[in-house]
Structure formats: structure tokens, C-alpha cells
Amino acid sequence: MTALAVAAASLRRMLRDRTALFFVVLLPVLVIAIIGTVVHNPGGFRIGVLAGQAAGPALATSLVDDLGAAGPVEFQTDEQAARTALRRGELDAVVLVPVDLEATLLRGDDVVIPVLAGGAESTQSAVRSAVSAAVARHAERVQAAAFAARRTNSSVAEQLPRATALQRVTPRISVSTENVASGSDYLPLGFGYSAPTMLVLFVFINALAGGATVVQTRQLGIYSRALAAPVRARDLVFGETLSYLTFALLQSALIIGTGSLLFGVSWGNLPAAIALVVTWALVGTGAGMLSGAVFKTPDQASAIGPVVGIAFAMLGGCMWPLEIVPETVRTVGHATPHAWAVDAWITLLSRAGGLADIATDLAVLAGFAAGMLGLAAVLLRRRLSS
Amino acid sequence: MHSVETVPAHLEQTSAQVLIASRLAKRFGDRVAVDDVSFAVAAGETYGLLGPNGAGKTTTIRLICGLLRADAGQILIAGQPISTTATPAKKSIGYVPQEIALYPDLTARENLRFFGRLYGLHGKALNHRVGKVLDLIGLSERGRDRVESFSGGMKRRLNIGAGLLHEPTLLVLDEPTVGVDPQSRHAVMESVRSFGAAGMAVLYTTHYMEEAERLCDRVGIIDHGRLVAEGTRRELVAQLGEHDHIQLTATGDLAALADRCRGLEGIDRADVKDGQIQLLATEGRRLLPAVLEAAERIGTTVRSVEVAEPDLEAVFLHLTGTALRE
Numbered sequence: 228m229t230a231l232a233v234a235a236a237s238l239r240r241m242l243r244d245r246t247a248l249f250f251v252v253l254l255p256v257l258v259i260a261i262i263g264t265v266v267h268n269p270g271g272f273r274i275g276v277l278a279g280q281a282a283g284p285a286l287a288t289s290l291v292d293d294l295g296a297a298g299p300v301e302f303q304t305d306e307q308a309a310r311t312a313l314r315r316g317e318l319d320a321v322v323l324v325p326v327d328l329e330a331t332l333l334r335g336d337d338v339v340i341p342v343l344a345g346g347a348e349s350t351q352s353a354v355r356s357a358v359s360a361a362v363a364r365h366a367e368r369v370q371a372a373a374f375a376a377r378r379t380n381s382s383v384a385e386q387l388p389r390a391t392a393l394q395r396v397t398p399r400i401s402v403s404t405e406n407v408a409s410g411s412d413y414l415p416l417g418f419g420y421s422a423p424t425m426l427v428l429f430v431f432i433n434a435l436a437g438g439a440t441v442v443q444t445r446q447l448g449i450y451s452r453a454l455a456a457p458v459r460a461r462d463l464v465f466g467e468t469l470s471y472l473t474f475a476l477l478q479s480a481l482i483i484g485t486g487s488l489l490f491g492v493s494w495g496n497l498p499a500a501i502a503l504v505v506t507w508a509l510v511g512t513g514a515g516m517l518s519g520a521v522f523k524t525p526d527q528a529s530a531i532g533p534v535v536g537i538a539f540a541m542l543g544g545c546m547w548p549l550e551i552v553p554e555t556v557r558t559v560g561h562a563t564p565h566a567w568a569v570d571a572w573i574t575l576l577s578r579a580g581g582l583a584d585i586a587t588d589l590a591v592l593a594g595f596a597a598g599m600l601g602l603a604a605v606l607l608r609r610r611l612s613s
Numbered sequence: 614m615h616s617v618e619t620v621p622a623h624l625e626q627t628s629a630q631v632l633i634a635s636r637l638a639k640r641f642g643d644r645v646a647v648d649d650v651s652f653a654v655a656a657g658e659t660y661g662l663l664g665p666n667g668a669g670k671t672t673t674i675r676l677i678c679g680l681l682r683a684d685a686g687q688i689l690i691a692g693q694p695i696s697t698t699a700t701p702a703k704k705s706i707g708y709v710p711q712e713i714a715l716y717p718d719l720t721a722r723e724n725l726r727f728f729g730r731l732y733g734l735h736g737k738a739l740n741h742r743v744g745k746v747l748d749l750i751g752l753s754e755r756g757r758d759r760v761e762s763f764s765g766g767m768k769r770r771l772n773i774g775a776g777l778l779h780e781p782t783l784l785v786l787d788e789p790t791v792g793v794d795p796q797s798r799h800a801v802m803e804s805v806r807s808f809g810a811a812g813m814a815v816l817y818t819t820h821y822m823e824e825a826e827r828l829c830d831r832v833g834i835i836d837h838g839r840l841v842a843e844g845t846r847r848e849l850v851a852q853l854g855e856h857d858h859i860q861l862t863a864t865g866d867l868a869a870l871a872d873r874c875r876g877l878e879g880i881d882r883a884d885v886k887d888g889q890i891q892l893l894a895t896e897g898r899r900l901l902p903a904v905l906e907a908a909e910r911i912g913t914t915v916r917s918v919e920v921a922e923p924d925l926e927a928v929f930l931h932l933t934g935t936a937l938r939e
Contacts, residue, residue, distance in 0.1 A: 232730035240718050448714035452775075455678040455708035456731040457699045 229458045233466025234473065240440060241474050247437070251478050255429040256485050259421045272298035272354050275309045275321035284329035285387070286369065290340075293361040294322055313345040315551045320344045320354040332369050333383050368394050419493070422486035423572040424545040427507060427565055429482065430475050432536030434511035437474065438518025439525035439532075441467055441607070446525070450611045460611045464516075464604050471515040475508035495575030499582040503571050506592045510564045513599025520606035544569040564595040629655040631705070631783045631814035632677065637686035639672055639838075646672040648838040650686070654816055656782065659809040661829030662818040663925060669838035670818040671711065674787045677816065678708045691782055704732060707781030711788045713768045714775075717761035721752055721771050724760060725778055732779035742778050750774040750804065766797025773804060783814045790824065802828055822925045832925060836933045850923045856881065857897025858927040859920050861890040861904070865913030873907040880904075882931070893931055 241247060274294050294300055301318060303309035309321040321343040325331070331338050342358050344351035371393065372386035379386070444450060450463055483504070486492035494500045514536075522528040540546060542556070543565020549557045560566040571588035574580035632654040639647040647669045654660040662670045675681040677688055679695045679702070688695045693702035715724045725743045729735075734742055747753045750770040760768060769789060776784060786805065790798045805828055809815050819825055825832045826846055833843040842849055863870065867885045874883040874892055879900050882893040894900050897920050908915045921927070 228733070228735070229731055232727055236716060236719065236723070236727045239723065240716060243718055444716075447716070448710050448712045449716065451680060452708060452710050452714040452728075453731055454680055454697075455703060455706060456728070457701060457703040457733075458731055459699045 229453075229462040230466035230469060233453075233463055234469035237440060237444070237467055237470035238473055241437060241470065247433070250436070251429070251433050251474075252481060255425050255478070255482050256489070258429075259418060259425045259482070259486060259490065261421075272319040272357055273317070274298050274300050274354075274358070275303045275312060275318040276300055276324060277306060277309060277321075278302040278304060285384070286329040286332055286365075287324050289368070289391070290324055290328070290362070290365045293365045294358065296357075296361050296364070298357065310343065313343055316345065316548065317551075318345070320351075320358060322358055332373075335373060364394075418486060418490035419576055422482060422490060422492040423494075423576060424540075424569060426479055426482040426486075426504075427543070427568045427572070428536070428540040428545040430478050430507060430511045431514055431539065431565065432533050433478060434471060434475055434515035435518045435532030435536045436529050437471065437515045437532075438520075438522060439528035441516065441519025442522050442528050443525045445519075445610065454611060460608045461604070463611060464607050467519065467607075468512055468516055468600065468604075471512040472508055475511040475515075476505070479504045479508055493576070495572075495579065496581045499575055499580065499585055502582060502589055503568070503575065503585060503592075506589050506596065507564075507568050509596035510568070510592055510599070513596045513603060516603035516607065517599045520603045520610060539563040539565050542566070564592055567591045567595075629657075631656050631691055632660075632816060633687075633689040634673070634677060635687045635689075637673065637676055637688070638684045639676060639681060640684055645838050647676065647683075650835070650838070650840045652833050652840060652843055654783065654814045656814050657809060657812045658830045659805065659815040659817060659828055661825040661832040662816065662835055663820070663822065663825040663832050663929070664818075664835035665820050668820075668835045670820075670835055671787055672838075673835070674708075674785055674816070674818060678706055678785055679703055704779065705782045707776035707779065707784040709773050709776040709784070709786045709789055711791055713760075713772050715760050715768065715771060718759060720757050720759050721747065721763075721774075722756040724771065725775060728775040729778040734779060742780075746774045746777050749777065751800075764797075766793055766800065769793050769797055769801055770804070773801065777808075781813070783816065784808055785816045787818050788820070789817075790819070790821065822929070826925055834925070834929055834932060836929075841932045842928065846925065849925060849928045852928060852931070854895065856893050856895055856923050856927065856931070857920050858923060858930070859892040859894055859897045859901070859904070859918065861892070861908075861915055861919075862888065862917040863890065863908060863913050863915045864888075865908075866911060867913065869911050870908050870913045873911060874904055877903050877907065884930075891930065893927065 276291055276294065291300060298319070301312075303312060303321065306321075306323065309318070312318045313321055323341040323343065325338060325340065328338060328340075340358075340362055342355060344354050368387065368390045369383070371390035372383045375381070375386040375390065376383045444467075450460075453463060454460060483494055483500075487494065518528050518532050522531065542560040543549075543563040544560060545565055549560050549566060549569070552560070557566075567588045571585040571592075574584045574588070578584070630653045634653070635651050637647050637650045638645075650669070650673055652660065662673060664670050672681065676683045676686075677690075677695065679688075679697050679700065682697050690702040691705045693700065693705070695702045695706075716727070719727070722743055725746055726739060729739045729742055743756075744753070747756050750773060752767060752771060752774070755763070755767065760771065763771065773786065773789060776786075784805075789805070790801050793801065802824065805815060805817060809828075809830070817824075817828060829846075831843060831845050832849060833840050834849070835841070842852065861870075867888070867890055871883040871885050871890050874880050874890065877900060879895045880892055881895070882891075884891045892904070901918065901920070905915060905918075
């Protein structure tokens with residue numbers, strides 16, 4: 228009863244704070260929209276081609292054009308840069324167009340086109356198929372032009388425009404593939420990236436900043452007054468914990484709902500997603516309670532909380548995928564709960580994972596939550612009783 | 614804590630006594646905050662703890678309300694011992710702290726409902742009590758307004774109201790008029806007077822002598838953590854005999870004049886404070902010519918003289934050697 232009274236009063240105060248509501252409701256939606264739009268998913272695979280090769284003879288140029296059907300083509304300065312981009316996950320494949328492609332083809336000899344692929348095996352396989360299809364389409368034209376050249380005693384170069392024109396009007400039989408679970412090691416781009424990472428970021432930050440409410444209640448002498456009633460300090464602490472948890476869950480529900488309805492985000496396996504949202508809300512609750520116990524003034528909680536929250540979010544992979552940062556930073560990042568939460572979302576959204584696949588992440592997050600909640604309860608009870 | 618056997622004889626439990634504080638002691642490190650304090654408050658009685666800031670009033674109150682653990686002593690509220698745990702005795706206490714301990718961003722009604730629920734009130738009973746208390750403190754029309762929009766006086770009244778919701782038998786008010794304008798102060802005091810008249814035991818701390826004189830049936834004078842005297846106003850003043858309190862505002866060698874006054878027959882005390890000389894004298898008016906003559910002899914210019922009948926301020930000065938508001 229006491230805990231519910233405390234929870235109801237605190238929750239009412241949080242929901243009544245219009246400034247806080249801006250950070251809880253509007254800002255997350257805005258950031259999800261901006262990041263989702265800017266870092267949008269281009270569709271298909273990202274194919275890298277060396278700039279020098281692409282600007283070469285006509286057959287090489289037309290091959291690059293054909294590769295565009297597999298996904299957006301990005302030009303790289305040299306092979307080293309292309310390999311780095313591939314390793315960072317900025318590209319799905321690099322097609323090394325042979326320098327003597329045109330000469331070899333015009334001679335009528337065979338050509339092998341090397342393809343560098345990165346990421347998971349399933350991605351490599353899908354990229355190989357897409358590139359093969361583009362090369363095959365290119366080869367159709369070259370073979371048609373060679374056939375016509377032999378029959379008409381003309382050159383392949385003369386017949387190539389006709390072959391290209393005919394290919395355009397010839398009915399095609401094609402295979403349609405959709406990259407649903409690419410198996411890459413980072414979140415999908417677009418809203419599928421921004422929504423879950425912003426959920427992780429904002430639930431934590433707002434909980435930390437919300438510690439100001441507990442500090443203010445302490446300063447107002449309300450806890451002290453409440454303890455003159457027949458209530459226990461632990462009931463007050465439990466009541467505050469309930470209010471923070473409810474608030475964190477409300478914000479999570481808002482972001483999930485907005486992500487689904489406005490931006491079409493799919494949140495993966497339902498039981499696993501619910502478990503992750505609840506565990507992360509507990510982590511946020513622990514952070515908020517700890518903030519309320521540690522800080523001396525509401526201003527400290529409001530000012531320092533977001534700074535800590537943003538720093539943790541950066542380290543934990545909410546701003547950019549941890550796969551693109553050096554190994555040391557990635558290791559340090561996993562000292563924050565954010566990294567584990569983001570990992571779990573990647574598993575759910577990018578690899579179609581389930582509850583068992585994120586069990587380790589959930590266990591670590593539960594550990595973070597228990598640690599922070601336990602410490603906050605001890606500190607807060609000590610403060611209330613002194 | 615002392616056992617019940619150590620309760621002073623005059624504090625033995627009677628059916629009328631709502632609060633018995635017996636031989637309370639509390640230290641914070643080396644500092645003694647409360648030192649062997651004993652007193653009792655009966656139903657319908659308003660008991661004032663009078664003392665300057667830092668005298669130990671708030672610590673005593675926090676011990677009584679179970680917010681601090683006493684190093685020694687015993688507290689009984691309506692016959693039940695109090696402790697820092699969630700003891701049933703706490704239901705008998707209505708605690709009104711010195712600060713405005715209310716949620717500023719909740720309405721008056723929401724605040725009262727919150728505190729009512731802490732005392733186990735709910736449903737219709739809670740709504741009924743909230744309405745009654747809002748009536749009692751004159752805030753029925755503002756029940757749906759947020760506390761942050763209230764004036765200082767209205768906040769003070771609501772602060773008191775939050776202590777009345779569960780109809781306590783003992784109301785404990787810790788300096789409830791600090792920082793309040795005269796009009797609101799008057800309203801607060803009238804309310805407190807009515808609580809006593811309604812049969813509630815009231816423990817009221819203040820460092821305002823006038824409040825203690827006007828409101829309290831009995832007063833305990835506390836200084837440096839010790840209860841140096843207690844009784845009705847009449848009993849306390851009687852300790853001074855036929856003394857008057859003379860206050861001289863003068864320029865010149867005030868120390869010399871105070872010295873000279875101490876030599877005059879009938880003057881018991883002479884102290885220099887803030888450009889004034891404070892004298893405690895038997896039949897003060899009769900001694901005035903001698904005092905003025907002494908001033909003239911040592912070249913001190915007396916600008917004003919005030920002779921006051923003995924009051925609690927004089928009692929405090931007599932007992933502690935310092936003025937109440939120092």
C-alpha cells in the first residue's frame with residue numbers, strides 16, 4: 228500500500244513534468260526519424276568497385292553498370308581501401324574488374340572476375356549470387372555480340388550496341404531474392420537501426436536524469452516526514468523503484484509503438500523482445516535510483532545524468548556499430564550495459580534470434596540491473612534513515 | 614534506553630498523558646544534542662519547547678517521532694513505545710516538520726491523499742478526511758491547485774493539514790511559523806489553539822517567546838540540549854521573583870556602565886549585548902534614577918530605556934545568561 232502510494236505520487240510527478248516529457252516523448256521520436264532517414268537502407272547489396280577499373284574501356288564500364296542491379300556501387304580508390312571498407316562492414320562485396328577485361332573478351336578468351344566478400348557466410352553466398360547474375364547478364368551481351376560478329380564478319384565492338392539494344396527488349400526470366408536476415412554483425416540500417424538503439428539510449432538517459440525527482444523528494448523532507456508514519460524505509464525505496472520501472476516501460480512501449488507504426492520497424496521475436504525490453508527497463512530503473520541516491524542536488528542529477536548516459540551510449544554502440552571501432556574500444560564498450568543490450572537487439576533484428584540466442588545478454592543485463600538496484604537501495608535506505 | 618523504572622515520578626503514565634519523554638539523550642559525534650530531557654504532554658494540552666536555534670528542539674522532536682534513535686531514554690506515545698521502525702505508536706502522531714514537506718507539483722488534494730495513504734487511509738474514508746482537512750485549513754477552494762502556486766501561508770497551512778489527516782492524538786509541530794508573514798502566522802496559531810481545545814495533545818517548538826506565551830499551556834525551556842525549566846508561564850516567571858527586565862540603549866563605555874550597575878543594590882544581572890545593556894532587577898522602576906545617575910557619572914549617554922514586566926524572555930535570560938534569539 229505504501230509502496231503503491233509512493234509509486235503513484237512519483238509517477239504522477241514524472242508525467243506532469245513537461246520538460247521531461249519533451250525528452251521522453253518528442254526527442255526520441257525525432258532522433259529515430261532523423262537517424263533512420265539519414266542512415267537509410269539503400270536496398271540490395273553495397274558493391275565496391277575500384278575507380279580506375281570502372282573508368283576504363285566500354286566493356287568494363289558496362290559491367291559496372293550491370294553490377295548496379297545488385298545494389299548501389301561505391302567506388303574505391305584502391306584495393307587496400309576496398310578491403311578496409313569491407314572489413315568495417317561498409318560494403319558487402321568488392322568486385323575486382325580485370326584490367327584486361329575488354330581485350331580478353333574481344334579475343335574471345337575466358338575471363339575470371341574476382342569478388343571479395345565480407346560478413347557472415349549467408350551474406351557472402353547471397354552477394355555471390357547477385358554479382359554472378361549481374362556478370363551473367365553482361366556476358367549474355369558480350370556472347371551475343373561475339374556470335375553476331377562471327378556471322379557477319381564484323382567486330383564485337385560493332386555488334387555490342389545492337390546486342391545491348393536487343394537485350395533490353397528481350398523478355399527476361401529472373402530470380403527474385405530478398406535480404407531478410409543478412410547475418411551481418413551490425414544492426415540493419417534505417418529505422419531498424421535507429422529505433423532499438425534510441426530505445427536503449429533514451430530509456431537509460433531519462434532514467435538517470437529522472438534521479439532528480441528522488442533527490443528533490445529527499446531535499447523537500449518528504450521521505451523524512453513519511454518515515455514519521457508507520458512505514459518502512461524499504462517500502463519507500465520499493466515504491467520509487469516501481470515508479471521508475473513503470474516510467475521506463477512506458478517510454479519503451481512508446482518507442483516500440485512509434486517505431487512500428489510510423490517507421491515500420493519489426494521488433495523480432497516477441498517473447499525475446501519483451502524480455503529484453505523489461506530487462507533494459509530494470510537497468511534504467513537501477514540507474515535512475517542510483518542517480519537519486521548518489522547526487523546531492525536535482526541539478527546535479529539533471530546535468531550529469533545525460534552526460535553519463537550519452538557517454539555510455541557512445542561506448543555501448545548506440546551511436547555507431549561496435550564492429551567499426553577498434554577491438555580495445557569494443558571491449559571497453561562492453562563494460563556498459565548498453566553494448567549488451569545493443570548486441571541483443573542485433574541478434575533479434577539482424578539474425579532473427581530468439582530468447583535462447585540472447586540469454587547471455589539478458590543475464591548480463593540482469594546482473595547490471597541487480598547490482599545498480601541493490602546499491603541504490605542500500606544507499607537510499609541509509610540516506611533516509613540518517 | 615532507560616528502563617521504565619527510570620521514568621521520573623512526575624512522568625509516570627496517567628490516562629491523560631499522551632506523550633511521555635523520559636531522560637532522552639542524543640549525541641552526534643562529540644556534540645551533545647539532547648541531554649537527559651524529560652517531559653510529558655497530556656491530552657488537550659499544548660506544550661511548548663522554547664529555545665534558540667541549535668538548542669536541541671528539532672532533535673528532540675525527531676526522537677519523539679521515531680525519526681532518530683535515542684542514545685538513551687524512553688518515549689511513550691499513548692502508552693506505546695516509539696522506535697525508528699514502523700511501530701503502531703506512529704499512527705498516534707501527526708508530524709508537521711519545519712520545512713514545507715509537500716510535493717510542489719501535486720495538488721493540495723493529491724498531497725493530502727498521499728500522506729493519508731501512508732497512515733492506512735483509503736477509499737471513502739480517505740476522501741472524507743481530505744475534504745474535512747481542506748475545510749479545516751481553509752483551502753477547500755484550492756484543493757485542485759498545485760502547491761507550487763500557493764502563497765507561503767497557504768503552504769504552511771497545508772503542511773499542518775497533512776499532519777492532521779489521520780486524526781492523531783499527538784500533534785507535533787516543529788517551528789511551524791518560521792518564515793511566515795504576520796497574517797499567516799496568526800492563522801497558524803489560531804489553528805494550533807483550536808487543536809488543543811479539541812482535545813489533541815500538541816507539542817510545539819518555537820524560538821519565538823510570544824508564541825510560547827500565547828499558545829502554550831506549559832513551556833519547557835531548552836538550551837544546549839538540556840531542559841533547564843518547565844512549567845506554566847506563571848510558574849516560570851515566578852522563578853524570577855519580583856524582577857523586571859530593563860533594557861538601556863546607550864552610547865559610550867557600556868561595559869563600565871554595566872559594571873557600575875552590577876554594584877547597585879537590587880540589580881541581579883547586567884549584560885552588554887549589541888549596543889544595549891540588559892538588566893534584571895528587583896523593582897526595576899524604583900532603580901531607574903540610580904541607573905541613569907550612574908550613566909551620567911561615567912559619561913554614557915542613555916538614548917532610551919525600556920522596563921518590561923518579567924516574561925519568558927527574561928526567564929530564559931535568567932536561566933541561561935543569554936538572550937533567546939542569540
